[in-house]
Amino acid sequence: MNIGLLLNVAVQGLTTGLVYGLMALGLSVIFGVVRIVNFAHGEFAVVGMYAAFLLFQAFGLDPIYAAIPIAGLFFLIGFALQKVVINPFVGRPEHEQFILLVAVAMIILNLLLMAFGPDGRPINLSYALDSYLVGPLIIDKVRLISSAAALVMSLGLFAFFRLTATGTAIRACTDNLTGAAVVGLDVKTLYAYTCGIGLACVGAAGAMMITIVDVAPTLAPGYTLLAFTIVIIGGLGSLTGALVGGVLIGVSEALMGYYFQPSMKSMFSFLLLILVLAVRPQGLMGTRQ
Amino acid sequence: MTVDVIQHASGDDAERTRMVWFAGIVVGLLALVPLIASRYALSVLILVFYFAYVGQAWNIMMGFAGQLSLGHALYIGIGAYVPALLWLHLGMSPILGLFAGMAAAMLIAAAIGWLGFRFGIEGVYFALLTIAFSEVARVAVDHIPFAGGAGGLFLPVPAANKATVLNLDGGPLLYYYITLAMAVAATALVAWLARSRHGYIWRAIREDPQAAETLGINLFSAKMRAILLSAAMTSVAGVVNAFYYRNLFPAQSFDMSRSLELILAPIIGGLGTVLGPVVGAFILTPAGEALIAVTHRMGLNAPGTKGVIYGLILMAMICLKPEGVWPWIARKLRLGDRA
Numbered sequence: 191m192n193i194g195l196l197l198n199v200a201v202q203g204l205t206t207g208l209v210y211g212l213m214a215l216g217l218s219v220i221f222g223v224v225r226i227v228n229f230a231h232g233e234f235a236v237v238g239m240y241a242a243f244l245l246f247q248a249f250g251l252d253p254i255y256a257a258i259p260i261a262g263l264f265f266l267i268g269f270a271l272q273k274v275v276i277n278p279f280v281g282r283p284e285h286e287q288f289i290l291l292v293a294v295a296m297i298i299l300n301l302l303l304m305a306f307g308p309d310g311r312p313i314n315l316s317y318a319l320d321s322y323l324v325g326p327l328i329i330d331k332v333r334l335i336s337s338a339a340a341l342v343m344s345l346g347l348f349a350f351f352r353l354t355a356t357g358t359a360i361r362a363c364t365d366n367l368t369g370a371a372v373v374g375l376d377v378k379t380l381y382a383y384t385c386g387i388g389l390a391c392v393g394a395a396g397a398m399m400i401t402i403v404d405v406a407p408t409l410a411p412g413y414t415l416l417a418f419t420i421v422i423i424g425g426l427g428s429l430t431g432a433l434v435g436g437v438l439i440g441v442s443e444a445l446m447g448y449y450f451q452p453s454m455k456s457m458f459s460f461l462l463l464i465l466v467l468a469v470r471p472q473g474l475m476g477t478r479q
Numbered sequence: 480m481t482v483d484v485i486q487h488a489s490g491d492d493a494e495r496t497r498m499v500w501f502a503g504i505v506v507g508l509l510a511l512v513p514l515i516a517s518r519y520a521l522s523v524l525i526l527v528f529y530f531a532y533v534g535q536a537w538n539i540m541m542g543f544a545g546q547l548s549l550g551h552a553l554y555i556g557i558g559a560y561v562p563a564l565l566w567l568h569l570g571m572s573p574i575l576g577l578f579a580g581m582a583a584a585m586l587i588a589a590a591i592g593w594l595g596f597r598f599g600i601e602g603v604y605f606a607l608l609t610i611a612f613s614e615v616a617r618v619a620v621d622h623i624p625f626a627g628g629a630g631g632l633f634l635p636v637p638a639a640n641k642a643t644v645l646n647l648d649g650g651p652l653l654y655y656y657i658t659l660a661m662a663v664a665a666t667a668l669v670a671w672l673a674r675s676r677h678g679y680i681w682r683a684i685r686e687d688p689q690a691a692e693t694l695g696i697n698l699f700s701a702k703m704r705a706i707l708l709s710a711a712m713t714s715v716a717g718v719v720n721a722f723y724y725r726n727l728f729p730a731q732s733f734d735m736s737r738s739l740e741l742i743l744a745p746i747i748g749g750l751g752t753v754l755g756p757v758v759g760a761f762i763l764t765p766a767g768e769a770l771i772a773v774t775h776r777m778g779l780n781a782p783g784t785k786g787v788i789y790g791l792i793l794m795a796m797i798c799l800k801p802e803g804v805w806p807w808i809a810r811k812l813r814l815g816d817r818a
Contacts, residue, residue: 227603278798284602285547286801289746292739293794300786308782407783411735415614418607453629457618460611467608468594 194326199448200441205333207440209398211433212340213413214420215347216391222427223364223384226276226287230295232413234389236302238264238396239405246313246400253313254339257397261343264393265386272385277378295414302407310404318401336398343394344433347387351429360384364427392417412456419463425476434475438462498814502754506663513655521651527764528658529719534744534756535665536712541742542751543678544705545685547602550591550609552737553616554584554710558717559727560626563634566646568625573647573722581714587612588710589703596702610735617733631728634721647722654723661719662757665712670753681705682751747796749803758805766792 217231228234241260242253275294279287320331351357360380362370371377403409416439424435439459447455466473513521533551540546561583562576571579591612595605621629642648647657672678680701683691692698721727731737748759767789774784800807808814 221603282801285541285746285750286797288547289743289797290794293790293797296790296793297787300783300790303783304781304787415610415735419611422604422607451622454618454622457615460614460618463611464594464608464615467600467604467611468598471598471600471604 196445198327199444201327201329202333203441203444204437205329205337205440206402206444207437208337208340208344208433209395209402209436210416210420210440211436212344212398213392213395214417214424214432214436215344215429216388216395217417218421218424218427218429218432219347219391220385220388221421223360224272224276224280224381226280227284227291228388229288229291229414230298231392231417232410232415233295233298233302234264234392235396235399235413235417236405236407236410237298238393239400239403239409240302240306240396241393242397242400243311243313243405252315253397253401254335257339257343257394260397261390261394264389268386268389269382271389272382273378276385277381280378280381295410299407299410302410306407308406308408310406312404313400315401332401336401340395340398343391344429347391348429350387356380356383416456416459419459422473423463423466425473428473428475431473431475435473438474494814501812501814502666506659509659510656513652518651521655523765523768525651525654525658525723527760528655528662529716529760530741530744530764531662531757531760532658532665533713533716533741534748534760535662535669536709536716537742538745538750538756539669539672539681539712540705540709542745542755543672543681543685544702545681546595546702546705547606548609548706548709549606549735549738549742550611550613551709551713551741552733552735553587553609553613554713555717555720555737555741556613556616556620556729556732557584557587558714559721559732560620560632560717562718563632563721563727564626567632567634572645573718574645577715577718580717581711584710584714584717585707587616588706592703592706596699596706610738613733613735613738617729620729620733626729627727629729631726634725634727636725647718654719658719661715666753666757673753677701677704685751743793747793747804749805752803752805752809754809755803755805758808759803762804 213231213235216234217228220226220228238260241263242256245251245256245259246253271294275290276287279290315332317331322329322331322334351361359370359375360383362373362375363377363380363384367377370380420435420439421432422435423438424431424433439462442458442462443455446458509524512524516524533555537548537551540548558577558580561580562571562573565571565576565579566573591609594600595608600608620626626632637646637648644653647653680691680696683694683696684698684701688698717732720732744759744763745756746759747763748757749755767785770785770788774780774788796804
């Protein structure tokens with residue numbers, strides 16, 4: 191086995207994994223706080239990809255910069271979605287929430303299909319083929335920039351939850367919902383902020399993803415599952431867990447895709463998930479409740 | 480809810496008798512439908528019965544025992560592939576192959592149940608575990624050459640003089656009666672289970688697992704019974720899938736969308752009720768067909784149009800009638816069926 195090659199494949203997986211991590215972070219935040227399964231998560235990621243695609247086609251805007259306005263727009267969408275559609279379902283049986291979000295996913299996916307058709311669309315960045323040489327490693331420029339941007343955004347999110355009053359209030363809702371309501375926090379509005387933040391993450395992750403993958407509506411269900419797998423492996427409610435899980439899945443996908451067949455890579459992610467559920471159901475970084 | 484169960488347990492016999500009469504008349508009429516119906520109408524009704532049947536199977540797990548499975552496509556896939564391969568390679572009749580498929584489905588269900596129930600994986604986590612198994616199966620079958628791989632498995636249609644019912648060769652008429660019989664049998668089984676000891680144990684677990692355990696119910700074995708029965712029943716639907724349509728693709732048989740489509744009817748109809756899955760199937764399948772016809776007539780041929788409208792309908796239904804359509808109808812008609 192060639193160590194240099196192995197390292198290169200692993201680094202490629204690591205960079206993709208950080209973008210996966212940001213996407214999963216969005217899911218983890220919503221799932222951890224609002225306790226709702228966002229089954230439309232992958233659909234939103236793909237909407238983010240198309241948004242970046244359109245901005246690039248119209249204004250030549252680099253997807254990494256486009257991630258900023260897209261995150262802003264997605265925050266508003268998430269806020270409105272939670273206020274109007276999801277909040278009435280908070281506290282209702284799991285399967286009702288599930289059907290609601292499956293319906294949302296179905297609507298988004300099919301709207302995308304109507305608007306863009308089923309074919310994959312690439313964007314052609316001027317630096318798409320550039321790469322850096324670091325010792326034996328060859329690192330793609332697009333992957334490096336995307337993963338760095340994903341990491342910066344994740345760190346921003348950690349800071350938000352630790353340092354701001356709103357972030358602390360949202361954590362209070364997670365730790366003790368009744369207590370949070372008793373001290374006078376407006377839980378439903380905090381949920382709306384949370385959903386907004388979650389979607390901002392996934393929108394930005396989508397914008398970064400399009401530098402690596404051609405966008406097509408059919409990617410969506412796969413991304414939903416991917417984000418779920420990462421969150422469960424990393425540990426529900428743990429933000430670092432989502433990033434670690436993302437990197438783990440990214441690297442395992444890259445290695446398995448290389449040493450076996452690319453079409454088999456998702457199987458190993460799921461086998462990893464089954465293993466984690468069997469041995470450590472709370473996830474790698476999660477705490478047992 | 481508890482009061483409800485007690486009320487039902489004491490039983491309103493008049494309502495129950497009306498219910499049995501009502502069901503009997505509907506089945507009698509359905510048996511006569513092929514005399515007047517077109518081929519197209521029959522093919523739609525086959526789908527209705529198919530979804531009513533798998534809906535019943537899924538409802539045992541979710542509606543009664545409260546365990547959310549989003550990977551039932553796995554059991555359909557196994558139930559389709561095992562008999563199809565046995566028939567293709569060994570010439571075994573699918574009526575026998577069915578039991579091999581059933582055994583295989585139950586074996587995997589036992590593995591999922593053992594992993595999930597033993598380690599106390601619940602709700603969304605359990606749902607994800609079921610998805611994971613079904614996805615692993617999809618990718619695995621994709622790479623098994625003798626199962627056709629990603630290119631699919633095709634079951635040749637035998638010449639007319641070689642066709643036998645023993646091999647389930649036949650057109651819509653044969654499958655109309657097969658699927659009707661399956662739906663009726665499943666509904667009768669569920670109706671019996673609902674009033675049996677198992678039904679009460681499952682509902683007790685669904686409502687409050689801790690309280691059930693305190694009463695001396697073995698949670699693990701009761702949940703295992705639910706998943707094994709559900710998987711065995713679901714695998715039979717796979718045989719219909721294989722021998723009616725005569726082609727199988729891993730990407731279609733094991734896809735998550737397959738698991739999702741089969742849980743819509745019981746949820747829309749009414750979870751944990753005996754007739755909910757049937758009513759749901761009678762609403763959703765024709766609605767889907769009508770949507771195709773209407774959008775086509777209006778010239779809306781863009782791919783996805785039907786999906787958008789279907790999604791909106793689903794959303795409206797879950798907002799307006801979250802407990803399902805059937806409990807509401809049953810109250811109006813004064814027919815007894817627990818919710």
